[in-house]
């Protein structure tokens with residue numbers, strides 16, 4: 306049976322096309338969907354935004370939606386979405402899809418469907434494939450044989466309800482339009498079976514969804530329910546977030562600041578304010594970094610402030626990247642360095658506990674990263690232990706890079722490697738649960754001898770190899786990995802994937818509780834959880 310009759314897109318006035326072989330959403334492979342959405346190059350964002358991987362088909366729908374659509378399960382909704390997506394892809398055509406409005410016409414229905422599944426998945430609102438921020442409202446209408454949906458998008462959060470009259474009028478006029486163009490009925494002619502078809506109206510700000518139902522018998526539009534998508538920091542996307550970078554005048558700082566300012570860490574629609582901290586002797590260099598950031602005129606960068614006082618630098622920060630610390634110098638004992646770092650991290654901990662924004666997310670980069678994170682945690686009792694992490698993503702990315710090179714596959718196709726332990730040469734890179742293009746890594750590499758020896762030592766000693774080659778330690782890759790670490794933590798890991806993070810142990814895998822240890826983690830809703838069963 307052909308369920309789907311037509312989609313009429315307001316503004317584009319495309320009415321009257323019929324797709325007879327719509328494809329169920331669940332039958333798309335990830336790759337074909339990517340091709341369809343034309344999202345290559347923005348894969349990670351879309352992974353986070355769209356629920357095209359594993360989802361619980363039998364989970365019950367939001368009650369408002371279930372009653373409005375007359376279906377009950379996620380699986381049923383996703384099949385509808387799939388049909389609609391297929392239709393839209395076919396409708397907008399290749400050329401249209403390359404243009405921003407065309408692309409949005411294609412992705413918006415998925416976005417709202419994802420929102421309807423709120424709680425199960427994470428939605429990143431207002432993203433586009435090119436990284437541009439959506440502006441203005443894009444309204445569209447979906448007409449199905451047995452129901453229609455009118456969506457008004459892009460209204461201001463606070464004023465959403467003020468548009469309900471407009472939506473009701475829109476819902477009525479779309480029905481009339483459908484009647485005339487599709488059913489070929491004149492104005493006062495009886496609507497026949499169509500008069501039984503309800504319509505759904507959705508007012509959406511991208512994060513808030515208010516549902517309406519048009520009852521054809523009573524000719525009334527009534528509000529059914531309202532839901533807000535849990536978007537973490539994205540509820541008010543225009544408010545800048547403050548990011549503290551300590552040791553910002555150093556090598557990693559110089560690479561990291563532009564990445565954060567360009568949206569690599571918190572998303573391409575998230576304005577940021579940088580708080581750059583360094584010690585007094587580095588203030589000239591730090592000021593130079595500040596000048597360069599201003600000269601680069603990053604659209605997302607609202608302000609750059611430099612500090613020598615950690616108390617002032619920590620004020621109101623949402624993310625803190627702890628890069629600064631005392632480095633080990635020739636002839637110095639490890640314990641001397643540790644003692645210096647203990648005092649630095651103690652004072653930084655208490656400054657963050659007192660002055661940072663509630664819920665601040667901290668990532669410690671400075672070595673020894675695991676130990677520094679532990680010191681920080683012990684001296685910042687007000688900050689929940691799960692908010693203090695350390696960076697092992699660089700090692701994770703190094704493992705991905707090695708497998709990618711060895712198999713001649715793009716790094717995005719290498720998934721679910723694990724770094725266990727410390728950010729040090731004692732870490733253990735593990736490929737036993739990973740895949741390359743869906744195939745187990747061991748099978749794809751087909752060289753256990755290499756995986757069991759050279760691969761492990763290459764990853765473990767990559768830092769030393771870079772120092773040898775460059776005369777300086779890794780900075781660019783460290784900075785990029787910091788962005789990956791925070792982005793996945795805040796915006797969520799893609800469906801079915803995990804990443805490595807140094808986090809406080811809960812005793813998982815026999816590691817003493819309280820230690821900061823690198824595990825495989827999945828992130829959702831701004832929280833990480835240790836992936837179990839990967840022995």
Ligand SMILES: NC(=O)c1ccc[n+]([C@@H]2O[C@H](COP(=O)([O-])OP(=O)(O)OC[C@H]3O[C@@H](n4cnc5c(N)ncnc54)[C@H](O)[C@@H]3O)[C@@H](O)[C@H]2O)c1
Nearest residue numbers: 552554555556557583584587629630670671672696699783
């Ligand atoms: N976890 C990882 O994956 C990883 C990777 C690479 C480097 N690192 C570590 O990151 C740290 C920084 O590396 P880098 O190459 O940028 O070093 P760097 O020496 O170039 O920069 C460090 C900066 O920290 C500043 N600093 C020193 N004490 C400070 C304090 N008390 N408060 C604020 N700033 C202070 C210094 O003035 C300097 O500008 C090192 O400890 C390095 O070992 C970790």
